[in-house]
Amino acid sequence: xxxxxxxxxxxxxxxxxxxxxxxxxxxxxxxxxxxxxxxxxxxxxxxxxxxxxxxxxxxxxxxxxxxxxxxxxxxxxxxxxxxxxxxxxxxxxxxxxxxxxxxxxxxxxxxxxxxxxxxxxxxxxxxxxxxxxxxxxxxxxxxxxxxxxxxxxxxxxxxxxxxxxxxxxxxxxxxxxxxxxxxxxxxxxxxxxxxxxxxxxxxxxxxxxxxxxxxxxxxxxxxxxxxxxxxxxxxxxxxxxxxxxxxxxxxxxxxxxxxxxxxxxxxxxxxxxxxxxxxxxxxxxxxxxxxxxxxxxxxxxxxxxxxxxxxxxxxxxxxxxxxxxxxxxxxxxxxxxxxxxxxxxxxxxxxxxxxxxxxxxxxxxxxxxxxxxxxxxxxxxxxxxxxxxxxxxxxxxxxxxxxxxxxxxxxxxxxxxxxxxxxxxxxxx
Amino acid sequence: xxxxxxxxxxxxxxxxxxxxxxxxxxxxxxxxxxxxxxxxxxxxxxxxxxxxxxxxxxxxxxxxxxxxxxxxxxxxxxxxxxxxxxxxxxxxxxxxxxxxxxxxxxxxxxxxxxxxxxxxxxxxxxxxxxxxxxxxxxxxxxxxxxxxxxxxxxxxxxxxxxxxxxxxxxxxxxxxxxxxxxxxxxxxxxxxxxxxxxxxxxxxxxxxxxxxxxxxxxxxxxxxxxxxxxxxxxxxxxxxxxxxxxxxxxxxxxxxxxxxxxxxxxxxxxxxxxxxxxxxxxxxxxxxxxxxxxxxxxxxxxxxxxxxxxxxxxxxxxxxxxxxxxxxxxxxxxxxxxxxxxxxxxxxxxxxxxxxxxxxxxxxxxxxxxxxxxxxxxxxxxxxxxxxxxxxxxxxxxxxxxxxxxxxxxxxxxxxxxxxxxxxxxxxx
Numbered sequence: 001x002x003x004x005x006x007x008x009x010x011x012x013x014x015x016x017x018x019x020x021x022x023x024x025x026x027x028x029x030x031x032x033x034x035x036x037x038x039x040x041x042x043x044x045x046x047x048x049x050x051x052x053x054x055x056x057x058x059x060x061x062x063x064x065x066x067x068x069x070x071x072x073x074x075x076x077x078x079x080x081x082x083x084x085x086x087x088x089x090x091x092x093x094x095x096x097x098x099x100x101x102x103x104x105x106x107x108x109x110x111x112x113x114x115x116x117x118x119x120x121x122x123x124x125x126x127x128x129x130x131x132x133x134x135x136x137x138x139x140x141x142x143x144x145x146x147x148x149x150x151x152x153x154x155x156x157x158x159x160x161x162x163x164x165x166x167x168x169x170x171x172x173x174x175x176x177x178x179x180x181x182x183x184x185x186x187x188x189x190x191x192x193x194x195x196x197x198x199x200x201x202x203x204x205x206x207x208x209x210x211x212x213x214x215x216x217x218x219x220x221x222x223x224x225x226x227x228x229x230x231x232x233x234x235x236x237x238x239x240x241x242x243x244x245x246x247x248x249x250x251x252x253x254x255x256x257x258x259x260x261x262x263x264x265x266x267x268x269x270x271x272x273x274x275x276x277x278x279x280x281x282x283x284x285x286x287x288x289x290x291x292x293x294x295x296x297x298x299x300x301x302x303x304x305x306x307x308x309x310x311x312x313x314x315x316x317x318x319x320x321x322x323x324x325x326x327x328x329x330x331x332x333x334x335x336x337x338x339x340x341x342x343x344x345x346x347x348x349x350x351x352x353x354x355x356x357x358x359x360x361x362x363x364x365x366x367x368x369x370x371x372x373x374x375x376x377x378x379x380x381x382x383x384x385x386x387x388x389x390x391x392x393x394x395x396x397x398x399x400x401x402x403x404x405x406x407x408x409x410x411x412x413x414x415x416x417x418x419x420x421x422x423x424x425x426x427x428x429x
Numbered sequence: 430x431x432x433x434x435x436x437x438x439x440x441x442x443x444x445x446x447x448x449x450x451x452x453x454x455x456x457x458x459x460x461x462x463x464x465x466x467x468x469x470x471x472x473x474x475x476x477x478x479x480x481x482x483x484x485x486x487x488x489x490x491x492x493x494x495x496x497x498x499x500x501x502x503x504x505x506x507x508x509x510x511x512x513x514x515x516x517x518x519x520x521x522x523x524x525x526x527x528x529x530x531x532x533x534x535x536x537x538x539x540x541x542x543x544x545x546x547x548x549x550x551x552x553x554x555x556x557x558x559x560x561x562x563x564x565x566x567x568x569x570x571x572x573x574x575x576x577x578x579x580x581x582x583x584x585x586x587x588x589x590x591x592x593x594x595x596x597x598x599x600x601x602x603x604x605x606x607x608x609x610x611x612x613x614x615x616x617x618x619x620x621x622x623x624x625x626x627x628x629x630x631x632x633x634x635x636x637x638x639x640x641x642x643x644x645x646x647x648x649x650x651x652x653x654x655x656x657x658x659x660x661x662x663x664x665x666x667x668x669x670x671x672x673x674x675x676x677x678x679x680x681x682x683x684x685x686x687x688x689x690x691x692x693x694x695x696x697x698x699x700x701x702x703x704x705x706x707x708x709x710x711x712x713x714x715x716x717x718x719x720x721x722x723x724x725x726x727x728x729x730x731x732x733x734x735x736x737x738x739x740x741x742x743x744x745x746x747x748x749x750x751x752x753x754x755x756x757x758x759x760x761x762x763x764x765x766x767x768x769x770x771x772x773x774x775x776x777x778x779x780x781x782x783x784x785x786x787x788x789x790x791x792x793x794x795x796x797x798x799x800x801x802x803x804x805x806x807x808x809x810x811x812x813x814x815x816x817x818x819x820x821x822x823x824x825x826x827x828x829x830x831x832x833x834x835x836x837x838x839x840x841x842x843x844x845x846x847x848x849x850x851x852x853x854x855x856x857x858x
Contacts, residue, residue: 001430026454076838079831090538093530095726101522109519109789114768116802130839166838170447202802224802236730245854249847256843288842339543343816351851353844357835358828360538361816373545373631373653375814385804387772387790390761391779399787402508409505409595410559413717414685418678422780 001277001297006266006306006315020215025184026214033189038196045185051155053181055197060163060179065172070163077169083358084135084173090360091143094379108393113383115145116224118199120191121176122206123167123218125154131170135207136363136377138174144382150201151176152191154183174397183208185215192219203382212312226377230368231260231300234352235321235341237312237334238276240269242327243348247272248279250325250351255296256289262300264319266312273303313337320371323352342371393426430706430726435695435735435744447643455614455643462618467625472614481851482610484626489592489608494601497594504596504819507795512787513602519789520572523808535821542812544574545653547628549620550605551635551645552596554612560599561785565792565806566635573811579630579767580605581620583612591793614644621648632811655806658688660798663781664750664770665740666763667705668697671756672777676701677708679754684725685718691729693748695741702732742766749800752781771800799848812814822855 018026032040040057045051069077100110121137123129134151141149151171158163163181171179180198182190188208194200204216205226216225234254236247251263267273280297284290306312313334316324320340328334331346339345342365343355356363366374400423407415447455461469467484475481498506527537550566552558563580570578580600586593592610600608609627611619617637623629633645634655645654663683665676680692696702709726713719735741742763745753749769757763760775767773771794772784785792795803829852836844 021637074832075834079834082828082831083835090530093528094540096525099522101519107788111807112764112773113524115766132835133838144736150443171615202809221797221799224799243854245850246847249843249850252843253748254845256841283843283846287846289840293843329753335541335817338815339546340813341815344541346819348815349822349825349851349855350818351825351847353832353836353841353847354825354828355816355818355845358534358832359818359820361540361818365816368650368684371813371815372651373813374817378540380809380813384769384802384848385802385806385807386767386770386800387784387794388775389772389784389788390775390789391788393778395788396778396780396783397784399511402504402511403787404781405504405508406512406561410561412682412685412782414682414712414722415785417712417716418675418682418780418782421674421678422778425556426778 001280001301001303003273003277003303003305006304006311009302009304009315018210022210023214026211026218029185030189030215030218033186033195034193041182041186041190041195044184045155047184047197048184049154051161053155058180058182058197060168060181063169068168068172071165072169076166080131080135080170080173083132084139086358086360087135087139087362088143091140091362091379095143100372100388103395105272105394105398107395108388108390110388112386112388114203114386115147116382116384117146118148118150118201119382120201120204121147121149121151121210122204122212123151123153124208124212125157125164129153129157129164129167131166132363133207134167134170135174138171138176140362140377140379141382142175144379146382148178149176150178150180150191150198152161152180152182154188155181163194185211188212188215188219192223205377225379226364227370227374229364231262233262233321233367234323234325234351235264235266235316235319236325236327237270237316238265238267238272239309239328240272241329242267242272244272244275246348246351247276247327248283251276251280251297251301252283252287252293253351253353254323255285255293255301257296259292259295259299261296263297264302264304264321266304266315266367268306268312269310270305273305309334316341320369322365322367322371323355325350325352340371342366342376396422397427430709430730430734432702432706432732432734435733438731438733438744444626445460445691447619447639451639452643455640456846458614459618459644459647459707462615462624463622464653470611470619471614473613474584474611477589477613478583478585480590481672481782482584487609487611487626489597489610494597497597497601500594507594509560509564509599511695512561513568514767515746515787515789516564516568516791517572520569520791520808524572529817532824534823534827537817537819539813539817541817543815544576544633545570545811545813546575547577547579547630548575548811549633550578550580551616551637551641552580552582552600552631553637553641554586554593558582558593558596560595561792562636563596563599564603567600567605569791569806569808570811571604573808575811577607578605579609579611579620579627581611581616584610588757593797599610614640617641617644617648621652622680634806655793655810656795656799656803658793660691661686662747662796664693664695664745664752665754665756666745667694667696667701668738668757669701670758671696671701673704673708675706675738675777675780676756677712679711679724680705680709680726680730681716682780682782683752684722684730685716686725688721688724688728692726693731694734695735697735697738697741702734706732724848726781738763745770749798751794751796751800752784754779754781771795771805790829
């Protein structure tokens with residue numbers, strides 16, 4: 001791994017917005033599905049997935065989901081059930097209440113929280129189909145109280161007709177009752193605009209390939225979308241008390257995702273840096289995805305040396321990593337100084353996969369430095385707020401003139417008169 | 430006003446994405462400012478605002494702000510101070526705390542909330558410069574704890590050099606200390622990428638013309654942006670107990686904004702509908718902005734008749750209005766059935782201008798039907814969350830195998846090994 005000075009280092013990676021050809025292809029698909037509905041949906045499914053379906057076959061049946069349970073191993077089922085329970089418990093703690101502020105003159109001001117009505121979750125097919133991501137997308141919506149959660153996923157997995165049974169089981173465990181076998185930009189368009197078979201949703205979330213990402217961008221405004229994820233990142237912040245083997249294993253767990261993933265150690269200990277570099281090589285030797293991980297480490301990995309913890313923290317905050325592990329003598333003592341990170345893993349036992357799969361917090365996190373201003377997927381993403389104003393007659397009589405002053409200053413006479421007409425009539429009584 | 434059946438009516442308005450020429454112009458401006466910094470900023474200011482400045486003159490001085498106070502009337506100052514206090518009090522109720530869930534085995538899971546570090550607020554020049562909007566954009570950021578709030582506004586107001594003193598006073602009252610006289614797409618680019626004079630921000634908010642909107646869209650990803658507002662809307666839901674003059678005045682207060690604004694009455698009372706139509710005509714006769722208001726009413730206004738309150742509510746929820754006024758015999762009784770609305774005004778005294786200026790809730794609300802999935806500007810918009818995972822050794826030993834099962838199922842062996850290496854070493858001890 002390359003070794004650099006921490007103070008020089010910044011992540012500068014570009015967001016992928018697709019080629020003009022990809023954008024045009026997506027525009028056409030979205031437009032066709034919007035105007036032609038199911039017919040376009042089925043035509044694209046035949047074209048891209050090689051599977052000819054009737055509209056009546058789009059929906060996954062209850063029997064298929066039942067049969068999926070026969071195909072998954074008991075330890076998987078046990079583990080995913082416990083993971084789902086942990087994820088649910090964590091996200092339930094995020095739930096907030098509507099509130100109202102009752103004032104002595106009878107005025108009430110408040111904020112009403114309500115779940116979105118219908119949410120669509122995209123689940124990729126093939127090798128990127130992760131049951132854990134199904135839980136992480138669906139459960140927060142469910143905890144928010146979204147009454148209709150609908151899942152779409154391509155009709156074939158890795159070139160073979162049929163949906164991965166593990167995905168079906170994860171969906172069922174998360175509580176999804178409405179699933180369609182349709183993928184790509186056409187599925188996103190169907191969720192946004194609706195067809196005879198698939199009713200439109202208010203928000204679309206979940207990962208996908210570049211066509212799915214571009215389609216989400218294209219329908220944004222008609223519906224809400226989640227953020228479009230970049231490559232995965234980990235930064236490990238460590239001092240000389242850290243175990244080099246643990247650090248190396250955690251860096252590699254990120255690097256195996258894909259060549260674009262980035263795994264970075266920031267340390268005040270040159271000795272630890274050397275030991276981690278050696279451990280990375282040692283562990284790479286027997287790793288199944290060593291090729292991918294090595295490419296990631298060489299292209300985007302780094303060991304950043306800092307003279308002081310202040311300098312190390314500055315580098316971390318500048319990178320605003322998706323995942324940050326803190327392996328120092330007293331990790332909790334640094335928490336207040338970490339400004340930007342999607343998820344923070346403290347101490348030697350909080351290896352990132354603990355959070356990826358099991359502990360409870362969401363594993364869908366802001367990438368590409370956006371932790372400066374974005375947050376992990378959470379229950380708020382599936383709630384909308386309405387302000388509540390119940391103004392009393394006393395409050396209006398007391399404050400009406402001031403409201404009129406402000407409205408008139410802005411040249412909005414009809415605003416002033418809407419107050420004025422009430423002051424005239426109610427003031428008399 | 431046209432009278433329609435409520436069950437047929439839907440709002441179908443397009444979002445403005447700009448012409449290809451406008452998009453290209455904005456792309457060039459953003460790119461120039463990104464690469465050339467202050468030099469480009471000053472050149473565009475001369476070109477578009479007709480004002481030649483040095484970089485050292487961009488920042489508004491404390492003396493200018495002091496002098497602005499001499500130019501505003503005492504009643505305005507008094508009203509805006511009270512409005513600012515109300516807005517602050519309301520938004521303080523939105524504030525949440527970071528939390529941590531401490532488990533018996535020593536594991537701690539939590540959600541850490543932190544303010545964004547630096548936020549830029551765009552304030553338009555000319556006739557669209559509203560002091561009330563300055564308060565509504567700045568105060569939630571300030572309540573969130575954003576340490577650096579910076580404002581940009583064009584160097585000329587309505588063709589005259591200088592910034593509107595009312596805007597400067599509103600900014601000062603809201604607590605802004607850093608202001609620059611620069612507007613347009615060039616100001617947005619400077620906020621996003623920074624120049625020698627203006628440090629880059631994490632989020633840009635505030636309204637502007639089409640060039641400002643397109644520039645915000647162009648820099649999204651490098652920074653966060655607020656939503657891009659469409660034309661303003663009001664829906665009044667009323668039964669036969671409503672006062673037709675109040676309803677008409679409130680509809681007109683929306684219609685005077687611009688020709689694209691929409692003002693709609695939904696009522697179960699045909700008699701009220703007739704009375705409101707007559708009142709609208711009567712009140713239009715003496716309104717300064719009667720031309721604009723009439724065009725808005727004719728193009729986008731409507732009186733929707735519903736046989737039942739259920740039908741009326743369905744129409745309201747389908748429209749998902751920015752502002753909803755409920756003037757019925759028992760308005761609080763309907764609150765639970767209003768699914769989609771940016772702000773809900775209940776009862777005869779809660780005229781929309783009460784919320785536009787004074788009561789406390791934010792007046793920046795989701796437009797164009799997006800109240801289905803979006804919310805008023807609020808404190809959460811200026812906070813970011815980080816997940817916290819502090820996993821204990823006991824928890825890792827207990828759950829490690831399950832985590833490894835899930836990771837291996839997803840083909841992520843390095844994830845499994847990051848757990849495995851810890852189980853091996855820690856399990857022995």
